[in-house]
């Protein structure tokens with residue numbers, strides 16, 4: 001796999017850093033998640049392929065253990081508020097001095113500088129600060145955050161993984177590590193570059209929800225079908241729009257022109273009435289195999305069984321029978337081989353990882369009895 005041999009220490013976080021760690025793990029990195037001690041269960045729902053070491057970083061001995069892990073690793077990924085790592089004596093200056101090849105990835109909302117750097121926040125705040133949230137939502141309604149997809153995952157976890165891969169690539173030439181300052185505000189904004197850079201095309205001149213790609217246009221929207229399900233329509237280009245009109249059984253000559261914005265409300269009402277006459281499956285039978293750009297809106301539990309996705313193996317089933325997306329993209333020679341085994345219990349791998357990183361057994365026992373580290377091998381076997 002592409003990242004085979006890369007060792008990552010991931011400090012347990014909420015959502016973006018776990019996703020970043022899972023991407024690295026899916027593509028072959030060895031990811032060791034450092035959990036707090038005295039927690040009953042991991043909140044990491046993206047722990048695929050990871051190992052868990054439970055370590056109390058509030059103790060000086062715990063800090064020494066982490067330093068030793070980082071000394072023999074390629075990447076450390078930290079998701080805390082600015083200054084937390086420095087307060088623990090685990091800041092980048094400290095760790096890079098000991099291991100100049102270390103890639104020190106800092107995944108935060110607002111980045112390591114600026115007046116918000118130390119403020120708490122979540123996806124919705126970062127998305128708001130990126131400028132993008134102002135563009136999301138239906139006409140005459142307030143801005144609407146599309147789950148926590150954009151800042152946490154696209155602009156956060158994924159962008160940070162890109163930074164890590166870039167830094168690894170650069171290190172193969174220079175031999176040197178570096179610090180990655182991954183701000184979710186900036187990551188989200190960057191993902192949204194098209195919105196900034198396409199403003200000159202007039203794509204976003206109208207109020208929110210009234211432009212071509214923000215549900216303003218009737219040919220770029222969702223419609224309810226007679227069985228209460230939905231279809232998505234993305235028939236932008238005239239040749240595809242023609243096929244949409246044909247599939248709907250409408251007469252193009254009796255409709256206003258596609259790009260007549262003032263007629264969009266009337267056209268939307270026509271589409272709405274027609275789509276409501278057949279079930280989602282009936283519309284799929286009509287539109288599958290055409291270029292009308294009409295697809296069913298699939299719920300998560302149906303996405304994996306859709307023929308197209310099934311043919312490509314786009315979703316996988318793990319040992320617990322849980323279905324989730326397979327890693328993307330697909331590399332032809334060195335594709336990801338995601339682990340299908342269950343997620344680790346907190347502290348399940350403490351002892352084995354410490355042994356592997358050169359701690360002698362007596363020292364491990366001493367740290368265990370002092371509560372600096374925790375080992376939950378038995379819990380894992382239950």
Ligand SMILES: C[C@H](CCC[C@@H](C)[C@H]1CC[C@H]2[C@@H]3[C@H](O)C[C@@H]4C[C@H](O)CC[C@]4(C)[C@H]3C[C@H](O)[C@]12C)C(=O)SCCNC(=O)CCNC(=O)[C@H](O)C(C)(C)COP(=O)(O)OP(=O)(O)OC[C@H]1O[C@@H](n2cnc3c(N)ncnc32)[C@H](O)[C@@H]1OP(=O)(O)O
Nearest residue numbers: 014035036043056057058079080081108109120121122123
């Ligand atoms: C929208 C998403 C968030 C979705 C997450 C949800 C899935 C979960 C959010 C709340 C959870 C529920 C809740 O916890 C209650 C229940 C708990 C129960 O156990 C389970 C069920 C729950 C219902 C639970 C269920 C789910 O988990 C939730 C619903 C996001 O947007 S995520 C993005 C968030 N932003 C960032 O990541 C940006 C960077 N980080 C930050 O800005 C801050 O970390 C953040 C997120 C604002 C949190 O701030 P906080 O003050 O809590 O922490 P920090 O200032 O960063 O400091 C960390 C402290 O922890 C110490 N520490 C770290 N590791 C260790 C260790 N191994 N040992 C000892 N101590 C450790 C560290 O030293 C810091 O200590 P100090 O404060 O003393 O410096």
